[in-house]
Amino acid sequence: MRIRTSTTPGPSGPHRSRTVTALALLAAGVLLAGCSKAGQAGSSSSDNGGSSASAPVKVGLVYSRSGPLAAYGKQYLDGFDAGLAYATHNTGKVAGHPVQVTEQDDAGDPAKAVAEAKSLIGKGTRILAGTTDSGVALQLAPLAAQNKVLYISGPAATDALTGVNAYTFRSGRQSYQDILTAGSLLGDSKGKKVTVLAQNSAFGQANVAAVKQVLGAQGATVDSVLAPPSASDLTPFAQQVKSKKPDLVFVAWAGASAPALWTALDQQGVVTSTKVVTGLAGVASYPLFGKAGAKVSFLAHYFPGAAGTPVEKAMLDGITAKGGTPDLFSPDGFTAAQMIVHAIEAGSATDPTAMAKALEGWSFQGPKGDEQVRAADHALLQPMFTAKLTGGGAAAKPQLIGRLPMTSVTPPQKAMAG
Known part of the structure; x- marks a missing residue:
């Protein structure tokens, strides 16, 4: 070229x-x-x-x-x-x-x-x-x-x-498509308590709103724990999540602090005490979940070979x-x-x-x-995917669970603004 x-x-x-x-x-x-x-x-x-x-x-x-x-x-x-x-x-x-x-x-x-x-x-x-x-x-x-x-x-x-x-x-x-994909992994959410763990940013707030709109409409009670995007010590936020005793934890996270987040969630026992669902991030993130990776359910926008x-x-x-x-x-x-x-x-x-x-x-x-x-x-x-992680450390890789056609993860139609 x-x-x-x-x-x-x-x-x-x-x-x-x-x-x-x-x-x-x-x-x-x-x-x-x-x-x-x-x-x-x-x-x-x-x-x-x-x-x-x-x-x-x-x-x-x-x-x-x-x-x-x-x-x-x-x-x-x-x-x-x-x-x-x-x-x-x-x-x-x-x-x-x-x-x-x-x-x-x-x-x-x-x-x-x-x-x-x-x-x-x-x-x-x-x-x-x-x-x-x-x-x-x-x-x-x-x-x-x-x-x-x-x-x-x-x-x-x-x-x-x-x-x-x-x-x-x-x-x-968009975030709504993520949540619809997560919903396919959660099963019946009626009567369940869902906590969204996210950064206090446009991305995080959009995920909280989408979870409330999608899973809340299905009968779940939804609350959230929001961390500042600049936070480096994420243990307090993991403790807050655990103290809420949710049935489901939806994690919406982006950026370089993700390893610290998953370390905190693992150390505080969140991934073993409840069902945790999150988006599958980039290839470099696969090893960072450690042993927790096998216990987490993943919605996937994409990973190489998924389609x-x-x-x-x-x-x-x-x-x-x-x-x-x-x-x-x-x-x-x-x-x-x-x-x-x-x-x-x-x-x-x-x-x-x-x-x-x-x-x-x-x-x-x-x-x-x-x-x-x-x-x-x-x-x-567009289609979306669900996955799980197999292996550990450098050998960790996603395994496809299912492909959801675009008709299964269609966000609600909005009126065009002026």
């Missing part, structure tokens, strides 16, 4: 600008049925917006290259590169237009992300993507609507993004061919690239409103399986 790179200090700090000229790491091939309403990517000499066929389409990736979610940002970026190669048939072009990608590191700081996004928009960027952090996403969404740019959020899972405005989409799952689809194989091959490691949020980046290519090809290379319309209702084969952008509120309907 040949990519011209440059590092230039901008108003919001260093960034990298990349013009994809040739992507030859993936096997060439046509997109699967349903991936395009206007033919194959790169097959047309002009776009619907009537602009020059050689004019680049500027895409800004605002994501966590550093900060507490940097590992997730790297997974997203690796997936995006593989997805762009796949969706453009290794050309780096859509309808004759080179895709020019500029990366900006928000470090998980909403103010920094907004400044970077404004700078990109001022330089003619009409597509933003990549958001790793939910708090950042909630700041970028209104900015996208105000400036009429297409915004495709990444791993940010907050439910509040769904239906927030006509220009905001997502390439990953078993041809598109997943293309993603895995594309990432590993470049020396990367497929992981939890690889599909978010890959799917974002698919969405961007479709928005340009079936919508416009210059008009974000037409891009957004092209995405609404789009059904396609993503790396996780059958997916659909719901037209009414831009929720991304």
Whole structure:
């Protein structure tokens, strides 16, 4: 793969600008049925917006290259590169237009992300993507609507993004889909006491709200224990959870403090005194559960090999061919690239409103399986998975329990905000 790179200090700090000229790491091939309403990517000499066929389409990736979610940002970026190669048939072009990608590191700081996004928009960027952090996403969404740019959020899972405005989409799952997947593991929750252990952040609060909405509606009593995202000593919070004597503990956690959390839950006997359900995090986290891992039930947004689809194989091959490691949020980046290519090809290379319309209702084969952008509120309907961990230490790995089709984990439809 040949990519011209440059590092230039901008108003919001260093960034990298990349013009994809040739992507030859993936096997060439046509997109699967349903991936395009206007033919194959790169097959047309002009776009619907009537602009020059050689004019680049500027895409800004605002994501966590550093900060507490940097590992997730790297997974997203690796997936995006593989997805762009796949969706453009290794050309780096859509309808004759080179895709020019500029990366900006928000470090998980909403103010920094907004400044970077404004700078990109001022330089003619009409597509933003990549958001790793939910708090950042909630700041970028209104900015996208105000400036009429297409915004495709990444791993940010907050439910509040769904239906927030006509220009905001997502390439990953949302918290409600996590909870519906967890519900499939919990069985009958009627009369049960459920405690949500999470960080006091947009992500954590969204999970608490989703558990109350889903399991509360099924007859469970739901409360929560929220820890500051900066907390390093998590023993007091594990003790609070145990003192509540819940029937079920739902753990929603993200970032570098996860090992300390599971150590605390193990030491305080939480994982042996009640049923604990959590999301399966990245590959690096598997050994961190230790002996507790075999006692925890996992809902899974994704883990390598979970889907078993041809598109997943293309993603895995594309990432590993470049020396990367497929992981939890690889599909978010890959799917974002698919969405961007479709928005340009079936919508416009210059008009974000037409891009957004092209995405609404789009059904396609993503790396996780059958997916659909719901037209009414831009929720991304997608399969989810359940798993357990086998082995221990460095040998720990997930074993698939079940695949839930997108129809089984569909979040409630929301009215589109203005």
